[in-house]
Amino acid sequence: MIKANQAISGKEGTVYATVGSSRYEMAELKTISAQIAVKVANVQAIGMRMEKGKVVGAAGTGDLTAHYFSNVARQAIATYVKTGVYPDITIKITNADVQAQKGRHTVLLKEVIFNDSILAGLDGTSEDTLEESSSFTFGAFDILETFK
Template identity: 30%
Template structure:
């Protein structure tokens, strides 16, 4: 048997990433993030097809969302919520995520999420029994691009 397998060193370290947020022309190294996930959900419609028992499925759109946990030590998104309350003008922003583990032959991947908007957020908090404060950050995005993709690993093709 000549089964080619992935090398353990080609996994991507969960901790080796960069996160940048650009709001109102200001670019922030959002190093407060503990974890982050952005995903798209397909919007599908059912398609009846004559001569088939199984109906088909046609993708007719996408919806993007993100979620993550951050250390509670920045006021950027709280200020955006306050600005919205005071002016009625909501804040849209960009998030850039890069994963790169120098040990992995997979290389580097970068995604940019545009027209991001939070679903709300924590205004104030404390925890007298806790070790540190963190907060959930959730929202939507309306577009994305991938300026850099991972390399094809040896054995994949």
């Protein structure tokens, strides 16, 4: 039976982005998630009544929400628009909830491309701080550490 204190808290951890040779702590993030989905081709043949699947590839996607002062996505897109070259970006995400006593879990996302970013924004009607959301893709990953 799992004890409540063994569940992993999503608030405990770190996120770093490396853009070219510069490394940034992404402390402004509110949420980040990365998913990997396999691509499946349908396989059918004469005499087969059941359709089968074959894994033929994979795709990495993710989403993040940040306080509005984050510049990583905005600057990467601006660099591409101005120069035609998208910078090399990696994101390192570490879960590190010491109370759960499960150790750390670290994933390095490589070849990250931000799909969108707010260029500028104001909201005179809101009582909250400004935030932005962005989706991204990644072309490779490494699992550097796993939970015990």
